[in-house]
Amino acid sequence: MKNLFLVIVMILLSCVILSFELNIHHLEFLRSEFKIEENRAVGYWIYSNLQPDGSYKHIGAKGEGITCVDDVARVAIFYLRQLETDPEDNFSNNRAKEALDFLLRFQRIDGDFYNFVFEDGTINKNGPTSRANANWWALRAFWAISLGAKVYSKTDPEFANALAIRAKKVLKVLESNFKNNLLKGYTDMSSIMLLGACELYRSIPEKDILKAIETLAEGIIDSLDTSHGELLGFFDEGKEEFNWHGWGSRQIEALVEAYKATANQAYLEYAKKSAEKLFPLIISAGPLYSVSRSIKRFPQIAYAAEVFVNSAARLYEVTGEELYAYYTLLLGSWFNGLNILKSPMIGPDGQGYDGLEITHRNLNSGAESTISALLALQAVKTLPENYQELFEEKKEFLTPAFFLEAEKFNLGLSEAEAENSNIASGGAFVRCKGTTALRTNLLLPKVRYQVFAVIPDFDANTVSISVRYGKEKLKAEKKLSYYGLYKLGSIVGTAVEERLSFGLNPSNGTVAIDTLVFIPSVIGIYLDTSDQTILINNSNETFSGVPRGKCALVPGKAISSGEIFQVAVSCQAVKIKQERDYFLLDLFPLYNNNGIVDANHRRKGNFDNIQGITGASYPLEEIKKNIENGFLLMKDIPFLFSDNGLDNLRTKKQCIKVGLKASELWILGSSDHGDYTGELVIKYKNGQQESFFLGLSDWCGQPKYGERSLQFDYRYDSTGNVEHLNCKLYLQHFKLKGDEIEAISLPDVVTMHIFGITLK
Known part of the structure; x- marks a missing residue:
């Protein structure tokens, strides 16, 4: 009976979502009824964390609350946009109205907004991320209720008028905080205010709203006339020094909407000027986190990725230029695997994952990440069908940054x-x-x-x-x-x-x-299924027949890229040392990581920070307790051991020549930033081969793949201090054919570390 119910729910939801990319199941999981003061309203849990059994658990924000205006406003915008596409969509209508009702319960009499509510129903009125101060949550609520006023102006005029009155109240609060033609002097906050003002102007075209639109748009375009704006299209968010961040930076989208509202061509030209330089960077590097004195690439988050997808979609909407259609689908493809890890950032139930690092994904899935993913995919779905088909293809970077x-x-x-x-x-x-x-x-x-x-x-x-x-x-x-x-x-x-x-x-x-x-x-992106390449030429000369500033879909792999993410490594012979009836491989020539240090060198270790030169590390003093006759013993299995600066290898599909018979294989290793698995391939001299599932658990976690472990009472952190964490080395064992081994091929997973390999 339960399965039948799920089937019925799936059928009903399929009437609402246009394809599997707009899967709202996880969003529905986050949706709950919450107590707000003496009333109740429907909101969305701030966080949900992945559990060991694969399910998700609702989580609040400690000290802040359990649901908030910031997230529910995004939900309202999502469903209101669905309604714009299909005014007869009752499901989206219900979800939009309940979200708008939630928002209005947090609006003060002066028009400003609080953000969070605690579990007992008390509104958080004093927290720095919740108090009324013309802040982000007030901006997003302003945008949502202004969009609601426009969307309902034809279908529910009374409700639309009530929303417009509320929106004008918050507009006055925001205008009182103008500084240098910007809200509080910031272009990121101003971009969201501008989006709300444009929506409000469409429902009530009053002069004071138009003036706010023009003021904000002028302030935003001024912030592009900087060194960083000329170089890569960044709008300056700083006050004394240049600062920009991906999250919340909707300046391009806002300028396009200002152009639609005012017909001022300058606003569109500045949006295009930024997009021309910024979009290629974001496609080839991913949604950067921030740029200031340095560039912070990670974490890459859905909140940052989504703003560029919608910005490109708005440009395509007003220009009809094919270039922006390609930008929209490629920027959106970050969610379905066009990223540095070649992994989807949206799950099978529509959960938007909370972040992508250089080594791993954060598979927790809160409201911000989930609704941002849905807003991005919703924008892709506005493209003509031929682009949507390309969006769904598996893609490969040919030209990464x-x-x-x-x-x-x-x-x-x-x-x-x-x-x-x-x-x-x-x-x-x-x-x-x-x-x-x-x-x-x-x-x-x-x-x-x-x-x-x-x-x-x-x-x-x-x-x-x-x-x-x-x-x-x-x-x-x-x-x-x-x-x-x-x-x-x-x-x-x-x-x-x-x-x-x-x-x-x-x-x-x-x-x-x-x-x-x-x-x-x-920009070159290869489409695996159709064997084509999307080319976007931003150089000063024609490339493969594509003129400067143009794009094209060309057959085959149009760019010679070499091995970008997976460097082909020829098999390397290593020395082999016999101890009893074991054969120990000397991996020192392959070592590429320093993960074990003593107290005198603890500031030089770096087991787990692939981006930097220092990180946390294993304590040599503890490991030496397991060394006998120069060998590291793990459950009586001997391994060669090095303490000469490099002591393990990050697996990058290295190939090791062996040349001896063996019936058993042991691997000593661990993973950083999570539990990881990869393919271990044994190639035999007779031409046969065996593939094994190699799993190595997190070095400071618990064995997840049947490993035996050697535990240490502490580790050294990235600054050299002692951290009392129980970190481990893991032992994996494999039974082999017993034939002569020609070579061993390691996984292509840089978060997996191998310290030693022993055969018998």
């Missing part, structure tokens, strides 16, 4: 040194005091890349910079007048790994280099 941390370069004999800093993206930058040459290897696809340096600190006036990549060279003389991004020029990739040399020489004083950034001038 690259971010190289300076502290990870080889400094050689340069007059420079790495410094730890909380303003640096990876926790450290390189301070250059004189002639400096930084070197590393880099594989760039065969397109032109724009090259930028991130300079977070300096006391020099100018700096001479040179970049060499294979046969490509560029030189730049930069006058240092602000912190952040400096454009150095452009180089063309070769699709093979080349030596990259970055040279600089300050005229006087010092210059700090945080990151080198390579952004493709041509």
